[in-house]
Amino acid sequence: MRQTIVAGNWKLNGTRQGVKDLVNGIKNGLTGSDKACVIISPVAIHLGLAQKLLSDTSAIKLGAQNASSHNEGAYTGELSVKMLEEYDVKYVIVGHSERRAIFKESDLDVAKRFKTIKKSGLVPILCVGETLEQREENETQQVITQQINAVIDECGIDSFDGSVIAYEPVWAIGTGKTATPEQAQQVHEFIRKMLADKDTQIASEIQILYGGSVNGANAKELFDKEDIDGGLIGGASLKAEEFLKIIKAAN
Ligand code: PEP
Numbered sequence: 001m002r003q004t005i006v007a008g009n010w011k012l013n014g015t016r017q018g019v020k021d022l023v024n025g026i027k028n029g030l031t032g033s034d035k036a037c038v039i040i041s042p043v044a045i046h047l048g049l050a051q052k053l054l055s056d057t058s059a060i061k062l063g064a065q066n067a068s069s070h071n072e073g074a075y076t077g078e079l080s081v082k083m084l085e086e087y088d089v090k091y092v093i094v095g096h097s098e099r100r101a102i103f104k105e106s107d108l109d110v111a112k113r114f115k116t117i118k119k120s121g122l123v124p125i126l127c128v129g130e131t132l133e134q135r136e137e138n139e140t141q142q143v144i145t146q147q148i149n150a151v152i153d154e155c156g157i158d159s160f161d162g163s164v165i166a167y168e169p170v171w172a173i174g175t176g177k178t179a180t181p182e183q184a185q186q187v188h189e190f191i192r193k194m195l196a197d198k199d200t201q202i203a204s205e206i207q208i209l210y211g212g213s214v215n216g217a218n219a220k221e222l223f224d225k226e227d228i229d230g231g232l233i234g235g236a237s238l239k240a241e242e243f244l245k246i247i248k249a250a251n
Pocket of ligand 1 (some may be wrong): 168173174175211212213214232233234
């Protein structure tokens with residue numbers, strides 16, 4: 001039985017006060033009987049603050065939005081896994097489409113970051129997904145296969161044991177245009193089958209999240225699909241009330 005994950009990706013948002021309000025809002029709204037694993041991923045400079053605010057609860061885990069493939073050295077602007085560990089970070093988003101598209105992280109860059117994250121014992125959340133153009137050209141499966149195979153080539157199939165994948169169609173991110181539950185399920189099933197060709201146990205145990213304009217109103221029908229194990233949530237994770245509705249949808 002795979003536990004549902006509801007992971008917030010706060011991207012480049014949040015003042016100190018905003019982080020306090022949001023963390024406290026989520027904390028206070030949790031019922032204590034929520035079934036999902038809840039993760040928040042603030043911008044790196046606020047991880048220390050979030051760590052402090054979460055020090056009295058284990059109901060919310062801390063995630064980071066990226067990590068370097070290097071452990072230390074002359075890599076301006078990067079963050080190492082050891083630094084993240086010092087802030088009780090447990091999960092690291094890697095290969096988000098914004099990192100791939102805007103910051104030009106290649107499949108190989110992403111695979112190297114994934115490798116370092118995995119080696120450290122943190123849990124990578126590997127984002128994969130096609131652009132609208134690629135979907136219209138019927139290239140969805142090919143793109144996802146390439147993104148996942150880059151990690152398998154660099155780290156081996158065993159590296160997916162205990163890792164998380166997020167299927168995030170680029171055309172659905174921040175656009176208000178969600179994949180239908182059927183569209184998402186189709187791709188999730190494809191991902192699980194492609195992993196099963198290499199290792200059936202890893203494939204059946206891995207949590208595959210859907211991301212792309214998930215909100216309180218559409219989360220339940222997405223999460224109800226057989227191969228959808230929760231969501232990676234951008235915009236809707238910035239409002240406690242909306243994020244809590246999504247957490248509730250996982251119950
Ligand atoms: C994301 O950035 O991972 C994401 C899914 O964003 P949104 O929920 O805003 O589409």
